[in-house]
Amino acid sequence: MSENASYTMPSLENTPANIALWAQASFFFYMFGSSLVELDSMALSSDPDYPFAIVALISGMALLFQVRYSRIIALSIVPLLAILEDPFFLIFGVIWFGPLVFMPALAFDDFGQRPLFGKWTKKGWGTLLLTLFLFFNVVDTGLIEIAEEGQIVADWETDEEEFDRIVADCEASSDCSFLDSDDDSEIITAWAASSMEMNIAYLGLAMLALSIIGLIAMGLGRVNIDGLTPTVAGVVLVGAFWVDDYLWRAVEHEAFGLDSLYLLPVSGVILMSIHGLYTLSPANLE
Numbered sequence: 001m002s003e004n005a006s007y008t009m010p011s012l013e014n015t016p017a018n019i020a021l022w023a024q025a026s027f028f029f030y031m032f033g034s035s036l037v038e039l040d041s042m043a044l045s046s047d048p049d050y051p052f053a054i055v056a057l058i059s060g061m062a063l064l065f066q067v068r069y070s071r072i073i074a075l076s077i078v079p080l081l082a083i084l085e086d087p088f089f090l091i092f093g094v095i096w097f098g099p100l101v102f103m104p105a106l107a108f109d110d111f112g113q114r115p116l117f118g119k120w121t122k123k124g125w126g127t128l129l130l131t132l133f134l135f136f137n138v139v140d141t142g143l144i145e146i147a148e149e150g151q152i153v154a155d156w157e158t159d160e161e162e163f164d165r166i167v168a169d170c171e172a173s174s175d176c177s178f179l180d181s182d183d184d185s186e187i188i189t190a191w192a193a194s195s196m197e198m199n200i201a202y203l204g205l206a207m208l209a210l211s212i213i214g215l216i217a218m219g220l221g222r223v224n225i226d227g228l229t230p231t232v233a234g235v236v237l238v239g240a241f242w243v244d245d246y247l248w249r250a251v252e253h254e255a256f257g258l259d260s261l262y263l264l265p266v267s268g269v270i271l272m273s274i275h276g277l278y279t280l281s282p283a284n285l286e
Contacts, residue, residue: 008066016272016280017111020104021064023268027100028060028074030262039258047161055080063101066111074101092136099133100269102126107276126277127219133270134237138208141244142251147201152191152251153179173253193251200250204243211237219278230278231271238267 010025011018035053038045059074067073078093105113106126116125142152156166170176170189179188193201214233217223245260 006068010064016275017104017108020108020269020272020276023265023272024100024104025060025064027262027265027269028056028063030265031056032060034259051084052080071101071105095132095136099129100266103129103273104269107273123277126273130273134212137241142248143201143204143208143244146193146247146251147198147205150193150198152193152248153188155181155186155188157186169253175253191251197247197251200243201247204240204247207236207240207243211240215274215278231275234271234274238271241267
């Protein structure tokens with residue numbers, strides 16, 4: 001986008017930067033759709049979240065058309081969720097949405113992004129945001145729980161929209177049990193994993209660990225093997241998150257649903273950002 005242009009028409013160029021841009025915008029379009037439609041049944045939501053849907057749509061369009069301050073506009077979804085949902089989301093949202101919004105711009109020259117706050121380097125900021133995003137998601141993954149404990153334990157508030165379905169599904173399955181809770185307004189379910197699912201969880205953990213170690217080693221220049229690039233490590237990394245999503249559904253006896261499609265744009269943003277930050281020429285990292 002030129003300095004005088006107020007927006008840029010999106011293109012279908014098959015370049016890493018453009019793929020990252022479309023993936024980024026698609027994530028916000030996904031949130032727009034999921035706010036209005038029950039993706040599992042493809043029926044209109046009984047409780048649509050119109051303010052969130054509008055902000056998500058505007059954010060996605062701002063990013064796709066690269067309007068001025070598009071990343072600030074996209075990040076405005078964080079304070080909105082903090083107001084509508086939980087003030088704690090102000091912290092969670094910055095850690096989760098911030099990297100998705102800024103990493104592609106820091107990884108590629110195409111977006112004209114300077115180092116944040118005019119300090120440090122684009123590669124440094126991109127690495128920091130990637131680290132925060134991965135740390136948050138690794139902590140939240142179910143791979144460790146499934147591999148070590150052989151179960152998934154989750155607590156559910158009685159006022160949640162799907163509470164009745166959750167209780168019915170647990171009662172109908174021999175692999176699910178209810179654990180004692182000190183809070184009368186919630187229940188705790190424990191879904192037992194099979195030995196095969198535990199082995200898959202170990203595989204996912206190995207993918208996660210090896211990809212992160214590989215990224216660190218190659219990023220520091222400690223490993224230099226022909227054909228083995230940070231992008232390859234990125235493929236393994238995002239693959240681990242798909243394994244995690246599969247296991248959540250397999251252990252809880254749920255079929256694959258359209259609500260898992262958010263992983264597609266997230267995977268695209270993470271993978272292309274890794275490609276731009278560590279695999280391509282370092283000319284864009286100042």
